[in-house]
Amino acid sequence: MSSDLQQLYQQIILEHAKARHGDGLALVPFGARLGESHQLNPTCGDEITLRAVLDGSTVEGISWEGQGCSISMASASVLTDLMAGLPDGQALKLVGEFREVMRSRGSIEADEEVLGDAAAFSGVARYPARVKCAMLAWVALEEAVQAANRTASG
Numbered sequence: 001m002s003s004d005l006q007q008l009y010q011q012i013i014l015e016h017a018k019a020r021h022g023d024g025l026a027l028v029p030f031g032a033r034l035g036e037s038h039q040l041n042p043t044c045g046d047e048i049t050l051r052a053v054l055d056g057s058t059v060e061g062i063s064w065e066g067q068g069c070s071i072s073m074a075s076a077s078v079l080t081d082l083m084a085g086l087p088d089g090q091a092l093k094l095v096g097e098f099r100e101v102m103r104s105r106g107s108i109e110a111d112e113e114v115l116g117d118a119a120a121f122s123g124v125a126r127y128p129a130r131v132k133c134a135m136l137a138w139v140a141l142e143e144a145v146q147a148a149n150r151t152a153s154g
Helices: 003-018 070-083 088-103 112-126 128-153
Strands: 033-040 047-055 058-067
Touching: 003 070, 003 112, 033 128, 047 070, 047 128, 058 070, 058 088, 058 128, 070 088, 070 112, 070 128, 088 112, 088 128, 112 128
Parallel strands: none
Antiparallel strands: 033 047, 047 058
């Protein structure tokens, strides 16, 4: 990865860590399908509670509150922008693709066309202790969507 690209990625992470998109748990409209998940990274103390509101099979909105390092908070912010309005199946597929990049220890380069600003976390994959930070919100979204779908079918 070129140093220019690394600088751009660092800038994206810093901007999202400061101006957190989706931060603050939103009220849920009456009758909306809601999934919520609380995740904690015991290694570093990062934690997040994430709400996903589904309309049919579409992720209508994501809101969250949490505390932690700039990587975990920026990752939640980027995820909020990337996932809103997507079909839940596509959102879960993106979670899987992000997980694959994060688990690759830097051997898989994120496809910016697919993951958008989440590609900025590619460099994090080289630091196993930081992968959990980047994955925290993504795991929370995965659980929240599954919970919302269980509620709908149950």
